[in-house]
Amino acid sequence: MDKKGKIMKVFKKIFKMLGVIALIVLIAGIAIALYLGYKFYPAYQEMSIEADKIIEQIDERTFVRLDPTVIVRRDGSFVREFKPAPYKYIEINDMPKKVKEAFIAIEDKNFYKHRGFDIKANLRAVKALIDNRGKITQGGSTITQQLVKNTFLTHEQTYERKVKEILIAVRLENKLSKDKILEYYINNIYYGHGTYGMKLQLSIILVTA
Secondary structure (H helix, E strand, C coil), X not given: CCHHHHHHHHHHHHHXXXXXXXHHHHHHHHHHHHHHHHHHHXXXXXXXXXXXXXXXXXXXXXXXXXXXXXXXXXXXXXXXXXXXXXXXXXXXXXXCHHHXXXXXXXXXXXXXXXXXXXXHHHHXXXXXXXXXXXXXXXXXXXXXXXXXXXXXXCCCCCHHHHHHHHHHHHHXXXXXXXXXXXXXXXXXXXXXXXXXXXXXXXXXXXXXX
């Protein structure tokens, strides 16, 4: 057999191997989809209805922090209460451009491209999880998902909570503009030391950093 024939034989083996791998991946994907469908289908319908109800009821006051923040331990015992007096809500147009860019660069680079759920970011998170042998080094949640989790859901690590988070996030993107979601997110996350909302001090730190 000449050199060309040997090369062709090698390529045929490679293509055959790739075909087998693709078939295995396809079968595994179908099996996982069937399992998840069987496991979550009844609950999925309920979560979908719940997500619709949540979206129907939201208004601007939903994302403006008016109540005091209560910090509790895992067992539910009281630690401290922070009054809402220091809280200052800032409109998106009043935020420095660098502040908005910093949040997007750190938390969700594809914020203005996805519709509430970023498949690529989740695939990267799964890859990092595998590469680091189960150690979580990055998350796949979008800014919209984080806003949903902080406003409507708990922080429990369950598949059901994640599915519900995605359902609400996708619906929220259909109701609000990207800028409004970013505005609500920046004004609602916890900055430490009992501080919620983007104060002037934070703006100065981020802009001059």
